[in-house]
Structure formats: structure tokens, C-alpha cells
Amino acid sequence: MSKPLIGVTTYLDQARWGVWDLPAALLPAAYPRLIQRGGGLAAMLPPDDPSAAAQTVDRLDALVVAGGADVEPVRYGAEPDPRTGPPARERDGWELALIDAALAAGIPLLGICRGMQLLNVALGGTLVQHLDGHTEAVGVIGRHPVSPVPGTRYAALVPEPASVPTYHHQCVDILGKNLIASAHAGDGTVEAIELPSPAWVLGVQWHPEMGEDLRVVRGLVAAASGRAARA
Template sequence: MTKPLIGVTTYLDQARWGVWNMPAALLPAQYPRLVQASGGLAAMLPPDEPSAAARVVARLDALVVAGGADVEPVRYGAAPDPRTGPPARARDAWELALVEAALSSGTPLLGICRGMQLLNVALGGTLIQHLDGHVEAVGVIGRHAVKPVPGTRYASLVPELTSVPTYHHQAVDRLGEGLAPSAYAEDGTVEAIELAEPAWALGVQWHPEMGEDLRVMRGLVTAAAGA
């Protein structure tokens, strides 16, 4: 059986390796490892011209929008908070175009952290630009519990209260059109969002690639195989 091809978006940043120090398309290795462990083939999608997004998505069986920089507040009509990080405009433009192409074509979509926030923004939602308690320390992945909403797609994948790897200081505020919350943190923060069936579009605020639980990614890979 052919494994589904899962595109994963990447950073575009200055990087050093060996004798080199130059711009690079970067993706933590945990992302492709999670795709591979879940039964998919991983393909990196560095920022490109937004006009190419539909053609790229047409070649994929599913799309993962990875974590990274804060979404630029202008994308959801807000002024930047002093604690919002510097913009990654090329990523914003490219990944929003990919999300829109995936939604238009019915391609299964998983947004991780920043990717969940972009899914919300793409559908007209807004973000909380800063909240405390979801980052253990700079550069340290923490953990906290998330509770699924019964009857949702996420709950069908992970039906119980679960401790998840987390590292974020922003979150969903007003939900985008058609989105529903499918998991919450103990403090009430929306931790997962999804579109109603038949679309397969799910966003999680945590970082499944930093843990051992494959169920969310396996759900995406299964949807990709069925599509």
C-alpha cells in the first residue's frame, strides 16, 4: 500500500552547520519523524510564492502547518502587543495560502501551535497575543493537561484527559467561521479547534511532535489515505 504524502511547512532562517552559515529551510526533525512513525511520507514545504500554494497542495495527500513565529497581528486586524514576536511575513503569506488551498480542495489539514492559530486567522478569527502559564521556561517544552470536548473529531482520536507537550504564549480568541473548540486546558484556553465533517481540518495548540502520542497524526494520515 502506498504511504500518503504529508507536506510539512518549514522555517526560513539563518542557520549554522559544519563550515556553513547561511539562510536555510529549517524543520525540527521531530516533525518528519512523527509523520513517518504514523505511517506517512514527509515532504518539507519551505516558503514560496503564495500563488503556487494550490498547485503544491494538489500534489499532497495532507498538509501539516508547523509551529513557529507569532502570526503578524495585521493578519487579524490588530495592533501588535509589545510581547508579540517579530513577524515572519513570508511564512504568514505562504502558509495562509496553503491553508486556504487545503480548505478549498478538501485536503486533510493539521495545524500545530502556530498552525492552529493560522487556521483560525484564515477563517476570520482572532488571537490572544499574550497569556501566561503555557511556557515553562524559554526554550523548554512544558506539559499540561487538555480535556477533549465530547462528540468532536479530536475526542474520537483522544477521548481522555491527556498531558501534552506545550510551548506557546498566544492562543485563539474569537473563533473563525465554521470552527468549533474540541479541547480545552484547565484554565479555559482553547487547545484544539476543528471544522465540522466532511472536512478534515484540525488544529492543536500543543506540540505532538515533542511527545510519544501518535493518535492525532495517525488520524491525519488515515484521513489522507482515505482521501
């Protein structure tokens, strides 16, 4: 059986390599490596016109919305907190369109960190703009335990409390339409969200690409493979 094609969204930023200093579509190598280790093929999806989202999703077997900049508060009807980072408007527009297209098409969807937050916003939810205790230091991935909610898709993949790699200062506040919390940190922070079955739609607040636990990505790849086989 051929491996499923899984699109991963990217940053759009100024970057330097060799003799060049140019705008670049960026993605930490840990993301495609996570997909590859999980058994899928990774395709980078740099920001594009939102009108191209449905056509893009139509070529994929699954979608991963990667981490990155804070979601612009106007997207969920809030004023920016002084601690909220600068907006990435091109990413916001593109990735929200991709999420809408993926939900409409019924393809498996995994949101990672910012991607989970954007999934919540896409479905009408809101965010806490600053949270202490979930970032070890600037540029340093920390770890903390998360506990699954019994009976959820996430709990079926990871049934026990697990230590996860984490780097975030925002989190879900009000859940979006039909979303349920499927994991929590010790302080009660929502650490995973999902749509009820039969949809395979999951968001995790942590960074699985920075760890060794492949159960979440293998769940995504299995769902993508099943959809590709049916197609």
C-alpha cells in the same frame, strides 16, 4: 498500499552547520519523524510564492502547518502587543495561501501550535497575543492536561483528558468561521479547534511531535490514505 504524502511547512531562517552560515529552510526533525511514525511520507514545504499554493497542495495527500513565530497581528486586524515576537511575513503569506488551498481542495489539514493559530486567522478569527502559564521557560517544552469536547473529531481520537507537550504564549480568542473548539486546558484556553465533518481539519495548540502519543497524527494519516485511495 502506498504511504500518503504529507507536506509540512518550514521555517526560513539564518542557520549554521559545518563551515556554513546561510539562509536555510528549517524544520525540527521531530516533525518529519512524527509523520513517519504515524505511517506517512513527509515532504518539506519551504516558503514560496503564495500563487504556487494550489499547485503544491494538488501534489499532496495532507498538509501539516508547523509551529514557529507569532502570526503578525495585522493579519487579524490588531495592533502588535509589545510581547508579540517579530513577524515572519514570508511564512505568513505562504502558509495562509496553503491553508486556503487545502480547504478548497478538501485535503486533510493539521495545524500545530502556530499552525492552529494561523488556521483560525485564515478563517477570520483572532488571537490573544500574550498568555501566561503555558510556557515553562524559554526553550523548554512543558506539559499540561487538555480535555476533549465530547462529540468532536479530536474526542474521537483522544477520548480522555491527556497531558500534552506545550510551548506557546498566544492562543485563540474569537473563533474563525465554522470552527469549533474541541479541547480546552484547565484554565479554559482553547487547545484544539476543528471544522465539523466531513472535513478533516484539526488544529492543536500543543506539540504532538514532542511527545509519544500518535493518535492525532494517525488520524491525519488515515484520512490522507483514504483520500489518496479515492483519488
